[in-house]
Amino acid sequence: xxxxxxxxxxxxxxxxxxxxxxxxxxxxxxxxxxxxxxxxxxxxxxxxxxxxxxxxxxxxxxxxxxxxxxxxxxxxxxxxxxxxxxxxxxxxxxxxxxxxxxxxxxxxxxxxxxxxxxxxxxxxxxxxxxxxxxxxxxxxxxxxxxxxxxxxxxxxxxxxxxxxxxxxxxx
Numbered sequence: 001x002x003x004x005x006x007x008x009x010x011x012x013x014x015x016x017x018x019x020x021x022x023x024x025x026x027x028x029x030x031x032x033x034x035x036x037x038x039x040x041x042x043x044x045x046x047x048x049x050x051x052x053x054x055x056x057x058x059x060x061x062x063x064x065x066x067x068x069x070x071x072x073x074x075x076x077x078x079x080x081x082x083x084x085x086x087x088x089x090x091x092x093x094x095x096x097x098x099x100x101x102x103x104x105x106x107x108x109x110x111x112x113x114x115x116x117x118x119x120x121x122x123x124x125x126x127x128x129x130x131x132x133x134x135x136x137x138x139x140x141x142x143x144x145x146x147x148x149x150x151x152x153x154x155x156x157x158x159x160x161x162x163x164x165x166x167x168x169x170x171x
Contacts, residue, residue, distance in 0.1 A: 036115035047081030050126035
């Protein structure tokens, strides 16, 4: 296992490599990561959109995740906001306009997560957020993501589980 620690710049560079392979210029400008925001948060960045998010500790990437909304019309595409409710809480005694959202006791809080960034997608392209998440985890190996398929490479089909290899041989 590598001891390399990825930064925001590496996350951004890796994302640009992904879009160079998978984004059609006819779709307009590809999505971009927003500048990381400090935790606690005043509001959820792009909570009304679907996309990927990343937690950092003092500039070091901890985790990459995805939030893709499938909700009803009012919440259509609001996957990031729904996902963030799993990680953040607030003091209900504080008025909403003064409220701060802190990490709930979880692995990000225990790891000392200090910043959050998101890359929001328009609703019609949100499916690409799932592919981007998988790609970034494979390439950057954030320490709080599991890396069960770390050795898989499209160039090395021998790394596929044996049952899949047998299925491919039958095709």
